[in-house]
Amino acid sequence: MNDVAGQPGQRIDRWLWYARFLKSRSLAGSFVQTGRIRVNGERISRASRLVRPGDVLTFxxxxxIRVVKVVAAGTRRGPAPEAQQLYEDLDPPADRSEAEPHRNADADTGRPTKKERRAIVALKR
Incomplete structure (x- = not known):
């Protein structure tokens, strides 16, 4: 697990799994092999690539699009608060409430309200 330079490294598939970005290590390995992840701006496609503290991952x-900085190598897949200690989120996603506004009952799309259904039935009579 140690590199020649002496900095500890960890396989990227294992780190992504420990940090709880993906549900299983095999999913993490498959995700890396698609080539959609970048380490310090360099596209990678090998799950055996080592990541070290200070590396920036974009995926x-x-x-x-997540941009995270590796803070530490994981030792186990623990609870979410423990996993969040492994990275620093450089570009956190916007709040869900802002990104996906809730639909109104007044909207013209989607399922009609009870009042609208009654109006439709009245028109058909």
Missing amino acids: PLGPH
Whole structure:
């Protein structure tokens, strides 16, 4: 786990799993092999690539592009608060309430309200 330079390193697939970005290590390995992840701006496609504290990872996750700085190597896949200690989020995604506004019952799209359904039935009579 140690590099020639003496800085501890950890496989990127294992680190992504420890940091709880992906649900399983095999998913993390497959994700890395797609080549959609960058380490310090360099695109990688090998799950065996070592990441060290100070490395910056950029990758798409859901509707967001995540930019995180590796703070520490993981020792286990623990609870979420423990996993959040492994990285610093450099570009946190916007609040869900701002990113996805809730639909109004007044909106013209989607399922009609009870009042609108009654109006439709009245028109059909």
